[in-house]
Amino acid sequence: MNIRYCAIPPQPPPPLPAGLEADRLNAIIATRFTWLNGTVLHYYFFDRESDGSVITIPEDGTERWVSWVGGKDQQDVVRESFQAWKDLGIGLEFAEVTDRVEAELRIGFQRGGGSYSKVGRSALAVGTDQRTMNFGWDLTPPDQRSTALHEIGHALGMVHEHQSPFAGIVWDEEAVYADLAGPPNFWPPEKTFHNIIRKHDPSEVNGSAWDPQSIMEYPFNPGLILEPEKYRAGLFPPGTISEADAVFARRWYPSPKDAEPLRLVPFRSVPLGLKAGAQADFVIAPEATRDYTVATFGESDTVLVLFEEIDGEPRYLTGEDDGGRPDNAFLTAHLVKGRHYIVRVRLHSSWGPGQTAVMCW
Structure with missing residues (x-):
């Protein structure tokens, strides 16, 4: 089964001074990506054919121009996914805008460019002519619509669930690297390590327990996971927002109160x-x-x-x-x-x- 994976680009850790007490350091790490509750996140779809970039084709090394513009059918999947997160009753709002300068989230549909999103507030460091989120394949098939929910989860400050230190996953690392090096991902080892093998700090994960049903959990084919034993035959989450995902979202973004500030x-x-x-x-x-x-x-x-x-x-x-x-x-x-x-x-x-x-x- 060929599974396409989200690939978050590496980003340097925050410039924190050495010697911080553990409680203080953990508190900073835990909240450094989350938005302030009540924020309206404006999102923009790149809409001009001049919006795009040159990519290298992994199979033969050739280069070609690829547009960042997506059709209405692709955009509608993303719009519906923003609404699905909002329907949880969270205190964030999502508003589509037609001026990229007004948008905190700028979304492209570069085919072959992979799917990814900047995590939470780190999107603010991206230039207004650049993407903070990209979808690298067709979102309209039923088994691919979860990609939009997943990337918006990153935009809210969530990280990959299988990289939680609480998951207890033991990988057949050689098999993982080999699987991701082939189609449809063609990942080099460093990208596989960053997005699959590497464990997050306990303070920055989505919760204190692993949620294999999370929208932030990848599916994995048989033979990649050694432990827990029940997932040796593969891990296939449902591709929907889980109850634990909803708890995370409501924790950081509770419904606004009626009291006047x-x-x-x-x-x-x-x-x-x-x-x-x-x-x-x-x-x-x-x-x-x-x-x-x-x-x-x-x-x-x-x-x-x-x-x-x-x-x-x-x-x-x-x-x-x-x-x-x-x-x-x-x-x-x-x-x-x-x-x-x-x-x-x-x-x-x-x-x-x-x-x-x-x-x-």
């Missing part, structure tokens, strides 16, 4: 009082048009993000993650009187007295 008034600090992984939301209604600074204070690691509300939607302006640093998150932006801004703060961890506050001025 507190207002940030210049030069008046507001205590956060958050537990690790929790979030607080604030609004700023500028009384004058000028440059404003927003910052956190205290012995803590936080993610601080500023949005502007445009046409009823929060649009990302700027953000900072101070995880692992001795100083606090600090950002400056030009705010306009009469417009509406939202500040969101997520706490990675705190130490010392654990007292943390946010203020604008």
Whole structure:
């Protein structure tokens, strides 16, 4: 059975200082990819034939131009998959846009380019003329529609389930490398190691137990897994969002509460009082048009993000993650009187007295 696999490109680990206490380090790793809850993730489909790239054909080494544009049938599978995640009742919103500059997620359909997605907030580091997600094969067959659910799972901050250290998988590594080197993947050993063999840190996986039914779990042919013994005959997840997947999504993106966010008034600090992984939301209604600074204070690691509300939607302006640093998150932006801004703060961890506050001025 020829199985096509998602291949996440390698990315360097976050530049964290040496010597961090284990609890603090684990808290930073666990939340470094997740979006701030309440974020509207705007997605864009590349739509011009000039959008594309040159690829090398693995079979013969020749090069050819391949478009990033996908047909409506392909796009509709992705749209339906965004809706399937939203139907879980999560606090993220998904909105399609026609301007790539407005999109946090930019989606291509380069055939032969593999399927992949940047993981969570790492998409923000990708240039607006580049893809954060790609689909490398036809999504419309019933057994391939799960690919879109899988890649959106990555975009939400989820990682490959079979790479969980809790899975207890023992591979026949020689067989795995040989299988992935052949059709339809043609992967070199380093790509197979990165996406199959390598184990994730326990703090960055989707949960504390392996979920073989997860949408983030690959299928595997017989003869690749040695342990657990029951999967020697192959592992074939259903290709749907599992209950454990839903628990992960609702944990990090709970349904929004009806309570009105507190207002940030210049030069008046507001205590956060958050537990690790929790979030607080604030609004700023500028009384004058000028440059404003927003910052956190205290012995803590936080993610601080500023949005502007445009046409009823929060649009990302700027953000900072101070995880692992001795100083606090600090950002400056030009705010306009009469417009509406939202500040969101997520706490990675705190130490010392654990007292943390946010203020604008």
